[in-house]
Amino acid sequence: MIPYGRQDISQADIDAVTAVLRSDFLTQGPAVPRFEEAVARYCDVPHAVAVNSATSALHVACLALGIGPGDRVWTSPISFVASANCALYCGASVDFVDVAAGSVNLCPRALEAKLLAAERGGQLPKLVTVVHFGGEPCEMPALADLARRFGFRLIEDASHAIGARHDGHAVGSCAFSDVTVFSFHPVKLITTAEGGIATTRDAELAARMSLFRSHGVTRDPQRMDHPSEGPWYYEQQELGYNYRMTELQAALGLSQLTRLDTFLRRRHQLADRYDRLLADLPLQLPLRRPSAFSALHLYPVRLLPGRTADRRQVFERMRAAGIVVNVHYIPIYRQPYYQRLGYDPADFPEAERYYAQCLTLPLFPALTESQQDVVVAALRTALAP
Numbered sequence: 001m002i003p004y005g006r007q008d009i010s011q012a013d014i015d016a017v018t019a020v021l022r023s024d025f026l027t028q029g030p031a032v033p034r035f036e037e038a039v040a041r042y043c044d045v046p047h048a049v050a051v052n053s054a055t056s057a058l059h060v061a062c063l064a065l066g067i068g069p070g071d072r073v074w075t076s077p078i079s080f081v082a083s084a085n086c087a088l089y090c091g092a093s094v095d096f097v098d099v100a101a102g103s104v105n106l107c108p109r110a111l112e113a114k115l116l117a118a119e120r121g122g123q124l125p126k127l128v129t130v131v132h133f134g135g136e137p138c139e140m141p142a143l144a145d146l147a148r149r150f151g152f153r154l155i156e157d158a159s160h161a162i163g164a165r166h167d168g169h170a171v172g173s174c175a176f177s178d179v180t181v182f183s184f185h186p187v188k189l190i191t192t193a194e195g196g197i198a199t200t201r202d203a204e205l206a207a208r209m210s211l212f213r214s215h216g217v218t219r220d221p222q223r224m225d226h227p228s229e230g231p232w233y234y235e236q237q238e239l240g241y242n243y244r245m246t247e248l249q250a251a252l253g254l255s256q257l258t259r260l261d262t263f264l265r266r267r268h269q270l271a272d273r274y275d276r277l278l279a280d281l282p283l284q285l286p287l288r289r290p291s292a293f294s295a296l297h298l299y300p301v302r303l304l305p306g307r308t309a310d311r312r313q314v315f316e317r318m319r320a321a322g323i324v325v326n327v328h329y330i331p332i333y334r335q336p337y338y339q340r341l342g343y344d345p346a347d348f349p350e351a352e353r354y355y356a357q358c359l360t361l362p363l364f365p366a367l368t369e370s371q372q373d374v375v376v377a378a379l380r381t382a383l384a385p
């Protein structure tokens with residue numbers, strides 16, 4: 001079987017983790033702050049808060065931004081459910097903004113139209129969470145202009161996009177947003193097994209995310225309500241969670257981060273090769289803006305309607321040929337849980353069109369060119385009507 005994504009674990013990664021196992025701290029030791037500093041340096045951002053998943057990072061980011069009951073949060077429907085769920089955890093309501101036809105990222109034009117309508121009805125969102133789908137950066141300057149004009153906060157769900165760049169900035173620098181979130185799940189660009197991180201330029205947001213990460217408890221005298229009662233003293237200031245990353249995870253992350261640029265170069269070689277080998281097939285290949293540098297987490301192709309077998313048939317033929325293609329994503333509003341909250345798929349025509357046509361091909365650093373040739377040959381056969 002050829003998977004659609006796979007982690008790449010080296011002897012150095014294993015050594016880094018076993019060194020932690022032999023050390024004094026399995027959690028709350030020196031590796032987590034070192035990992036935070038390394039990610040912050042990589043992204044050119046002052047603050048990074050490591051947590052046990054990107055889902056947790058999204059949750060603490062929403063909490064730190066003050067999202068709560070009565071607030072509206074908008075996000076992209078073509079994403080993993082976590083991008084929307086975090087707002088519901090906070091008691092806010094969620095709505096979706098249709099994606100752009102090309103990048104499949106939340107469309108700034110659709111957002112502007114929806115904002116103008118919401119403004120007339122006094123229903124503006126407090127937060128918009130955008131997703132760099134497949135690693136291709138969103139049009140952040142346009143989104144940041146809308147955030148200023150309509151007064152909402154911006155989170156970048158960059159679970160697919162560590163290492164991506166655009167408009168002269170690294171994704172994660174928060175040059176155009178309040179908080180950026182990365183995932184280190186094994187299928188993502190680098191891994192800590194489970195894990196995530198939130199970056200920000202705002203020291204107060206970073207402090208609040210740290211507070212929510214660890215029970216809402218602080219040991220910082222500056223943040224306490226009462227004078228210290230002694231060296232043991234701490235205060236719970238908020239209702240927080242245990243979302244901490246372990247030392248084992250941070251050590252793995254530190255080691256993986258040193259290879260991120262190598263991984264990205266390999267993803268680009270393989271994607272360029274797919275572009276060449278698939279050019280004559282009745283497919284729309286993933287868009288990459290020349291002005292941006294995608295992290296290429298995914299290589300999703302679109303089957304041109306009426307020109308190939310239908311997507312389900314192609315999917316099943318590929319799986320039967322031992323190739324684990326995938327569909328990213330079922331639009332979130334189509335999930336039964338969200339359907340019960342009441343969304344009309346007709347409000348999101350681009351997301352619907354994309355979902356009907358998309359198929360993610362295998363792409364990961366250890367994919368060999370001969371494996372890639374097998375994928376391409378199988379796809380050529382599978383597409384035949």
Ligand SMILES: *Cc1c(COP(=O)(O)O)cnc(C)c1O
Pocket residue numbers: 052053054055056079080082083131157159160182183184185194195196
């Ligand atoms: C994977 C993913 C998440 C969740 O990441 P976890 O680290 O597994 O919690 C959130 N958003 C997007 C877009 C993702 O792909």
